[in-house]
Amino acid sequence: MPPGSSKPGERWKAHTTGFVLCGGKSLRMGVDKALLTDARGQSMLQRALSRLEPICGEVLLACGRAPRYGDLGRELVLDQRADGGPLAGLEASLSRARTPWTLVLACDMPRASTEHLLALLARTEADDLDVCMFETEGGAEPLFAAYSARCLPAVRAALDRGERRMVGFHAVPVEGRALRIAALSARGTNAAQNLNTPADWDEFQGGSR
Secondary structure, rough: OOOOOOOOOOOHHHHHEEEEEEEOOOOOOOOOOOHEEEEEEOHHHHHHHHHHOOOOOOOEEEOOOOOHHHHHHHOEEOOOOOHHHHHEEEEEEEOOOOOOEEEEEEEOOOOOOOHHHHHHHHHHHOOOOOOEEEEEEEEEEEEEEEEEEHHHHHHHHHOOOOOOOOOOOOOOEOOOOOOOOOEEEEEOOOOOOOOOOOHHHHHEEEEEE
């Protein structure tokens, strides 16, 4: 259990690495959605970084197969295999992390908050989980989740057999047991809503604060 601290997120910093997942092609948006900038001049990528920083000792960019966004001065984490989909981004993140816990947040979820991320970590600690995801009306969201370092062998095994989905490793046993996986309800909120289209972005801009 992480030691106590007077600041809500500080006690997790030595135990948690954060990754912004930003390797997508933004095909439906028509432009690179990670670089879309709100009325305050903050890009979606910067917004995601700011949500992870109060909790994580390091926050890195999982940017796919090729280097991107190097101007932000962050370490870039590249997928280790081609055409591995989002699961390859998780493999790269878990491989780079040097902490027991990894938090991942997609760059296109601008309504996510630091408090939501802290809630994921609190649940993993309370129930000794390997994976904890936010769950909305549309189902569990593996791009807004906490992962234990114990997941890496299962992720690699799933990729080796051709799996690409982020949940594709959930049924792979590790050290003779099933992974402990749970979802934290975010029903009734839009915290885990991802923005895929210009209409989504316009709606967010109209209601953002």
